[in-house]
Amino acid sequence: MKNITILGATGSIGNNTLSVASLHPDKFNIFALSANTNWRKMQTLCEKFQPNIVVMVDKKAARILSKFVGNKTQILHGIDALNIIAAHNETDYVMAAIVGSVGMASSLSAAKAGKRIMLANKESLVLAGDLFMQTVRDNNAELIPVDSEHSAIFQCLQSGKSGLTKIQLTASGGPFLHTSIEKLQNITPDEACDHPNWSMGRKISVDSATMMNKGLEIIEAHYLFNIPAKNIDVVIHPQSIIHSSVYYEDGSTLSQLGNPDMRTVISYAMSYPDKIFSGVESLDLVSNSPLEFYAPDLNKFACLNQAFEALKQGGNAMGTLNAANEVAVEYFLNNQISFLDIAKIIQYTLGTIQHTNASSLEAIVANDKIARKTTHEIIKRYV
Ligand SMILES: NC(=O)c1ccc[n+]([C@@H]2O[C@H](COP(=O)([O-])OP(=O)(O)OC[C@H]3O[C@@H](n4cnc5c(N)ncnc54)[C@H](OP(=O)(O)O)[C@@H]3O)[C@@H](O)[C@H]2O)c1
Structure with missing residues (x-):
């Protein structure tokens, strides 16, 4: 029996992971789940899967959820609590399925703790590729991709x-x-x-x-x-x-x-090197x-x-690309910029941020912050 922690349990990948786990209750136990604000969905998941620990990054969401969930489930809040469940000694496999660069630190925690990381959060590699792969190697973690390609x-x-x-x-x-x-x-x-x-x-x-x-x-x-x-x-x-x-x-x-159904990919990451029924x-x-x-x-x-x-340039260029894209996409989803503005804004941002190495987590996080701030400024100035 493998204990699974799902970071980003209320999302599309989280949902599909739970769906595969439900088909194999003899193989997988849902140990811990996380979400940001969506306590309603998390409440339903708690009723069905009875996890030991739930992390709601948002404090208010954690407080509301705690009124509806039984004693079996411990509820934590805050971004650092994601690291606790990712590295918990009872966690065997971590599904890293938080969207965006905010998912990087908890994926790294799972790597440091030598877990099997089922990596959907591509941003972990885009921002911190060298550091992440080195951490996986140094700690004998297992890295199984959760992207169909x-x-x-x-x-x-x-x-x-x-x-x-x-x-x-x-x-x-x-x-x-x-x-x-x-x-x-x-x-x-x-x-x-x-x-x-x-x-x-x-x-x-x-x-x-x-x-x-x-x-x-x-x-x-x-x-x-x-x-x-x-x-x-x-x-x-x-x-x-x-x-x-x-x-x-x-x-x-x-x-x-x-x-094209992510349950195939997810079930493989959960059962590797074997193949199991995924429902597809x-x-x-x-x-x-x-x-x-x-x-x-x-x-x-x-x-x-x-x-x-950005890949050819190396260093922080990939982090800048990712940050500019995340900010621009958010503006687009809020109807504040046009679809074609997304690429233009990324280009401006890439041309504005100075090139440096991305050798430490601190440098990566600092660059991410600067790139986001620069992107906001560019959008305000040009759009
Ligand atoms: N969907 C796919 O088919 C697919 C395929 C390959 C790779 N991926 C990758 O997998 C990751 C997840 O994708 P998705 O489509 O499942 O995304 P999604 O449906 O938008 O779900 C995102 C999850 O992340 C949580 N989250 C959002 N912001 C957060 C924050 N600030 N702190 C902590 N948790 C936060 C969300 O919680 P709330 O619900 O509370 O907001 C939710 O549980 C992405 O990196 C994506 O590129 C996805």
Whole structure:
């Protein structure tokens, strides 16, 4: 029996993790859960899963929740309490599924404590790739990717990297694959969040529409698999059936396929190296044909290019990219800037922040703060 801690339990990945765990009560016990403010959803989860510990980052939400939850569950609050459950000696596996850079510190705590980290929070690697991977190695932690593309590559590379020439991430192209740049100007947040294949939280849905999500995934892949940027590329595949591919010098290519449903990826991270029932139907290739592939349009999806450039630049450029994107997406979701402004604002921010190394957690956090402040100022000045 494995004790699971889910950071970001009320979100889309959290929900799917609980759904897989429910199918295997003999294998997984829900030990601890966390959320930010959503105490109503957390109350329902507590009734169903009876966790030992719950962290609500928001103090008020924790206070309200404590009125509705029985004695079996201890309720903590505050951002530091996330580290407690991530590193708790009764936790075996940590699902790191908080959205945004705020999830980085607790993922690192899990790594320091030598846990199995099921990493959905790609920001941990985007901000602190070198530090995070070193911490995983130093503490014999296990790092299993929870992103369909990285899980696919992880599976394809099970027999090693001998003869590997490149890895190729597939991208659905999001809801605006065939929309002209002119029309993108007037896109609403709801339209941007209406993803054709995947059901996800709003922030990552916008990232998917701008293709920044793929950009962050390139950086994530670089760190996870220790592959240089020049050996990573992206192909658009609107059906999201091939999740990613690896290419070898003998001319062969290995891909991993499946229906687009995160429960497959999550169940693999929970059961690795075995495979268990996830509740996802088997793939029917005939009903999904034809499968299409396109090269990405880097003019239309400028964010993808920005991520490649930030990775090549290294140091704090990736943290700046991420912070500028998080701030800009929030403004967009609040109807304060247009869809196309997101990439412009990121570009301004990247051009404004000085380049430094990202060698310590303090330096990374400081840069994140400066980049956010700069992005707010740029938005106020230019929009
Ligand atoms: N969804 C997918 O299919 C998918 C696929 C691959 C990777 N990912 C990655 O997985 C992560 C989670 O994505 P998601 O789609 O599940 O996001 P989501 O649905 O928006 O859920 C986010 C979770 O994080 C919590 N949270 C938000 N702000 C927080 C804060 N300041 N402090 C602590 N917790 C906070 C939320 O709590 P409240 O509910 O209280 O706000 C919620 O539990 C992201 O990094 C995303 O890029 C997602």
